[in-house]
Amino acid sequence: MTFVVALRELWEMWSNARISMTSYADSQNVHPATMSRYFNGKTLPPDEIVIDLVDSIRRVTELPIPGEPGRLLNLLNAAQDAQPSNWGALKQWKAREHRQRLRADMADTRVIELTEEISQLRLGFAAGSAPDNDAELAIVRGLLAEERLRVAELEREIAAWRTRATEPASTGIVEVGGAHYWQRYVQSRAERGWTTEAISAVDSATSRVLDQLAEPTASEPSPRRGTVLDHVGGASPDVIGLLAKAIDRGYRLVIVLAGTLNEVRRQVQRAIDEDLVSLPDTPGIVRLTSTDLDYRRLSQDLHGLEFEKRHPELPLHAPSNLHSSSTRIMVVKKNMSILRRLRMELLAMRTPLTEIPALILDLAPDDGTGPKTTQITQALTQALPRGQFVSFSSTTLNLPMQDEHEHFVVASPRPREYVGASDVFGTGEETSGTDENISGERTYVRRFARDDDDLSLRTAMDMFVLTGAVKVYRSLGARHHGLLVATSARVAEQAAMRDRLQMLWQSVDYHEIAGLARLQALFDSDVAPVSMSCLVGAIPGSFDELRPALEIALEQLGDDLVTRDTTPVPDKPWHVTVIGPGQVRLAPRDGTTVLYIDGMAPAQSAPAALRPWFGLRPGYTDLLRLYVPDGDDPNGLYANIAHFWRADSELHSELVRYGTGN
Incomplete structure (x- = not known):
């Protein structure tokens, strides 16, 4: 079946709902003549139009559309490759991915250099030279923030281009279950003056939570949900430590719900970006959000959510695939429209959701969100059969009563100091x-x-x-x-x-x-x-x-x-x-x-x-x-x-x- 035939079949479902092409074109801010050319095959539409159409039909008809829009996007990509103007598109994509990877490696190297420079300046503070180093430290911190934002942007672009290629990208291979990101986190805490006792407390607290979660490589999905009572709140050391261990364990999709306010989301994003940096010789972390870039409709970058498989015949959760697959991380607001859109885009992925080990962290369970937002949060969790849902709260009094869906409640011991x-x-x-x-x-x-x-x-x-x-x-x-x-x-x-x-x-x-x-x-x-x-x-x-x-x-x-x-x-x-x-x-x-x-x-x-x-x-x-x-x-x-x-x-x-x- 060609893309045009499949698109016309979909349009017939839309027409049966008695919605005209003109009114639909207006709703998408597209000229009716342009929309008509999309559906008669004279012009190939952008990915965004395809995704919008499927989403709109689902909402209006309240009918499921199996395989969509993933099937349509595959046909659209094939049609784009077949056009003379797109000759060699796959080679161009691979070349662009290679260039972007080089740029990202350079940015990563710069992050390491700046981090080392900050460590040297901190040594100067310990030696009593704080007044001389203060201004210099502020400048280096600013440069470091800019470089980390640069890395996040480049990793998003790389993910989009990598998964558009037909062959699996070459990525590092690491052992699932290792402690690569956790050890890097321990190192960063030690560099900031944390004692061995303080690090051990975070280690113990995060292990207690991780032990309650399902094994990412298990043959059968086993979704779990629970609550952690955390003294500190927000992007606390326990939260970042759990993320590091979860990535090491094999969770490949991480969604962090950071409350309803933009600045709170930015604060959480900054903390995660600072402490979770892609490591050499590992598949790395793909950040789908950044400090100044909230989650939005990915449209052309929808492929950033797609997961590369070294062995396409095996599910993603197979250890041989998890070894080489990058972790996708996004920090989003608890906003009903954002969460609904995210859920729809997850459902549109070509990678079956039953294969994706996912971790959803709610850092504001007692935030003043309404019942509709709570419902869409639950629907988002249910869309991921291998999803593990953990809410962190710094107070006990605003927590919902535990029900039959709550598998565990873990109270973190109070840290020293x-x-x-x-x-x-x-x-x-x-x-x-x-x-x-x-x-x-x-x-x-x-x-x-x-x-x-x-x-x-x-x-x-x-x-x-x-x-x-x-x-x-x-x-x-x-x-x-x-x-x-x-x-x-x-x-x-x-x-x-x-x-x-x-x-x-x-x-x-x-x-x-x-x-x-x-x-x-x-x-x-x-x-x-x-x-x-x-x-x-x-x-x-x-x-x-x-x-x-x-x-x-x-x-x-x-x-x-x-x-x-x-x-x-x-x-x-x-x-x-x-x-x-x-x-x-x-x-x-x-x-x-x-x-x-x-x-x-x-x-x-x-x-x-x-x-x-x-x-x-x-x-x-x-x-x-x-x-x-x-x-x-x-x-x-x-x-x-x-x-x-x-x-x-x-x-x-x-x-x-x-x-x-x-």
């Missing part, structure tokens, strides 16, 4: 491996009177400066350091708060006698006593001993301190950020040390503001502070915050003891 609800509010979660002195509201919480909020805001800023100076004193380098101010949902009030903070910053007198006296009083009454009792890191014997580090910290902070958005700025890791209830998920997590809450709705919004403040705080767990309005009202702001997180901590503790898996 993690500060969470049980530390602040003193509830029942076990604190194995941490200093028992680092707990309680007396350590972390500072209440203030509502009628004196200007003074309290200045005190929070003073604490931000002091804790930054202690970080410098401890040689923690140019890590992120942040003051987070959570306030009203109203844009005007957020802008007013930013103006207040900027004016306050301009008026503080840290180089004058009054300002230094204020800092010394806060150091002597708060910072020094808490840090000395916690024994986390070095603490100056006096404020005068801290003065040199304070000067470096003030220079690091600069004049323009208050940021106007939540996007991290590579060359300004120290910042003050103002957020409302709807921006909590966007708030910077790395380095957030001081949290100031006021003006938020008590029951609904205020507890969530602590999420970016909780987290891994290596070397400075004793420096965290929470400023919150005082009050004895049992239904007031602080009471609701404490009640919420105590309940969450108690439930998490129970799941750590009795986590399920069957």
Whole structure:
């Protein structure tokens, strides 16, 4: 059967639905005469028109169309090859793939060089030369981000061209079940100063989850779904570690659902791109999304979803094929139209979905998505018979009740140097491996009177400066350091708060006698006593001993301190950020040390503001502070915050003891 005959048969189904060619052409933004030439065989349509037509017929007629649009695309490609103008198209595709691979290899090499350069600069920080290396490190990080984006784009193009060729591409062969990506991840953690104990904790947590999933090479599909209660949230070390192990195990399609906000998706994409880099002598990773390129309809690049097989007669999940097949990774928003489109394109693949070992990670199961989005997420999972679905949540209270489709619940043990609800509010979660002195509201919480909020805001800023100076004193380098101010949902009030903070910053007198006296009083009454009792890191014997580090910290902070958005700025890791209830998920997590809450709705919004403040705080767990309005009202702001997180901590503790898996 020719392409034109097959297309006309499909069009007859569309015509029976009483939809005219003119109206359909208008819906596709194509001239009716052009659409007519497509269907009478005078002009070959683009792939996008074919996919759209099949999709539209399915929706209008509610009838399945077996084999489509894959069959039509095969016929279309054959017709394109048969045209004189496309003579030698396959050779051209292979030549282009070769050129793109050379360009990608060069970009990969540049990524390795820049990563090594950053490691050398970090060694300089450890040696005490942070002030000299700071600007250079920011420049190199920017170059590294650009090169990684370049690699992602090139890998997408290579995937599209590789799978259009009739012969399998030559790829590296690795043993399925090895630990190539996991070992690279361990190396990257060690380069960032992680201890062996911290890496072992991630190893143990990710293995517990991986053990619950089906074997990718199993002869029969065995879909599994479950929940992981993860302290950190977002693209945490446990998430990245699980991805690395899953690729090593043989999962070849990875879909990461990153919430409903564009910036959250970008943050997750950045974290994955930074820690999961294609390795030499392996089939590599094909990134179907990038930091600035969300998942969209692939149209001509639909082939980027197709999988190469070294042995076409065998299924993809056969070990000999998984050895040489690249892993496709995409990070997408939990958006109904995007997920529906993705599902349709998966169904259109020529590679049978029953052969593809897939892993779907939902990093925002408690996000405010509606029932329709939940349904399409379930439909997406069901479309992949070998799909394993794992949701990660940083809180237990918003999780759906476990049903018969949930195979396991795994509660990750709390990492060392993690500060969470049980530390602040003193509830029942076990604190194995941490200093028992680092707990309680007396350590972390500072209440203030509502009628004196200007003074309290200045005190929070003073604490931000002091804790930054202690970080410098401890040689923690140019890590992120942040003051987070959570306030009203109203844009005007957020802008007013930013103006207040900027004016306050301009008026503080840290180089004058009054300002230094204020800092010394806060150091002597708060910072020094808490840090000395916690024994986390070095603490100056006096404020005068801290003065040199304070000067470096003030220079690091600069004049323009208050940021106007939540996007991290590579060359300004120290910042003050103002957020409302709807921006909590966007708030910077790395380095957030001081949290100031006021003006938020008590029951609904205020507890969530602590999420970016909780987290891994290596070397400075004793420096965290929470400023919150005082009050004895049992239904007031602080009471609701404490009640919420105590309940969450108690439930998490129970799941750590009795986590399920069957």
